[in-house]
Amino acid sequence: MPLSFVVMAYNQERYIADAVAAAFAQDHPDLEIVLTDDCSTDATFAIMQDMASAYTGPHRIILNRNDPNLGLIGHVNRLFSLATSDYLIYAAGDDISEPHRARAIAEVIARDRPLLIHSNVTDMDEAGVPFEKQRERTRHEALEAKNLPELARAMSHALGASCAWHRDLYDRFGPITETGLYEDQVFLFRARLIGTASYIDDRLLRYRRGIGISFGSKNDALKKLNIDIAILRQRTLDCQKVAPDRADILKSLRKKLDKRLAERDALIAGASPEA
Template identity: 40%
Template sequence: MNLLCLEHKISQTEFTYSFVLLTYNQAETVREAVLGALAQNCMPLEILISDDCSADATFDVIQETVASYAGPHRVILNRNDRNLGLAGHIDRIHDLSHGDVIIVAAGDDISLPQRSARIIETFEAKQPLLVCSLANEIDLSGQRISTKYRTATLYNSIDPSDVAGSRALYLGATGAWRRTLYQKYGAIIPGAYEDLVMGFRAALEGKIAVIDEALVIYRVGGGMVSSSMVSVDFSGLCSAQIRKLSTWKAVLRQRVKDAQTFGLTPSSPIWAILRTAESRANLDWAYYQNDFGIFLKLAFRNPILAIRTLWTERRRKRKLSKKLRK
């Protein structure tokens, strides 16, 4: 591990704040991400730039970029001795940072200068446990594009019943959360994405704030755990679906654990939503693993869900087949 600290005093507010930039194999984009972090126009922050043992020149670029920095923020550089994966890296940055609030950024996105100031204003005024915002989207070449990310649940509802079964809660690169939210529920299960976990935790607690302003330039198709997998044939489709299902099953295991920690009563409708989502995920998993013995056993217990799985996945394959014929 390589730690470099540039000491600056952090101004007093009700909460203290750490801006955390997570990087992994992002040598081509990380300079802009680091410059965005250093350009935060707000009270002095603790800025932790943490690299998860990249195999490329990411950490070298980070060191070069911060070498001449002489601004007001306190900068900490870290490079993990071994790759921890996203969940392990999230746990590590909680050990290395000190703020009551963790403002998260990614090594292929750019935080706009006002981002931290707007997040700080929101935490101080509303005292939520999690804050997220809007973003301006670009493709891998830097061109502006538009996706449907605002259909993610928290941009439309913070009701935990709506959140429990959702596979898209908010853009993780726009998020910030209270350290206490992480401490109460504990480390994230390996394989799960932090936005799908922290968003559910905050929804259970009923303390979420959404800033209706673009505070991040979000690079679509990049990321440490990009979901933009291109399937060129049926084999590729199956592999992509298995990867996605592996993540989703980990998220659901974490949500069940967190619901127990929160103390949901057996009569809560959230339990039914989680159990149904688990059953559906297990059916999908058996289908794509070609384990039809398990699929039939699960289908016997959940015939309606099994029919839905068969209809959905066959429709997905038909669409791919049409695409391949073009």
């Protein structure tokens, strides 16, 4: 089964060599590796370029550098024109995939044909040292139990760093048009709207916690509200495009969006939003 393994990076010169080496070490036999940099201002792309030039293994290598910088969402949209396979395995430039990650994902694809696959991860610190105590993740169980109107208004979705996507999540919906959000909160909803998602309870990725861009919004109430508003708007557009008859989902999204807009207005005005 042909798969695309996409290493996406921006200003991650401290970590990118480990991410690329992990991609090269994948033991799935039919793999193209896409190394793509979003116009980094440090040595990230030079490291990717050098490693690609020196690579002599079995995988096909595609090397890309965006110019100009596209930003996170623009870069995610770009991935679908760079990769050639139906399924794209996403790898951030600061994480490390286990050698069997692509193979494990391929096995689930062959069995279930989901549109999105996500997995458990090993949490590690900035230096790459695994935490002594690892979290037991149950979020996927809660997500699977939600119906579509409930899922539409849920802000906590699949861990994007662990995901693989079918290109229908792009081809049928078009590019993500809202900015200031994260792709994981878009693609799981899209997958469930037109198909299924699968979870692998295997720690297929070593996940560096506390340094990615998503961590910067956790303690910024206004930024978090703006992210939630962008997510809800994108989901509304996606539902209107592929399931315009699902009035129940659209009503659920409208109610949640109105609530978040009111909370943002109250925060900006310096008042506490109603409970």
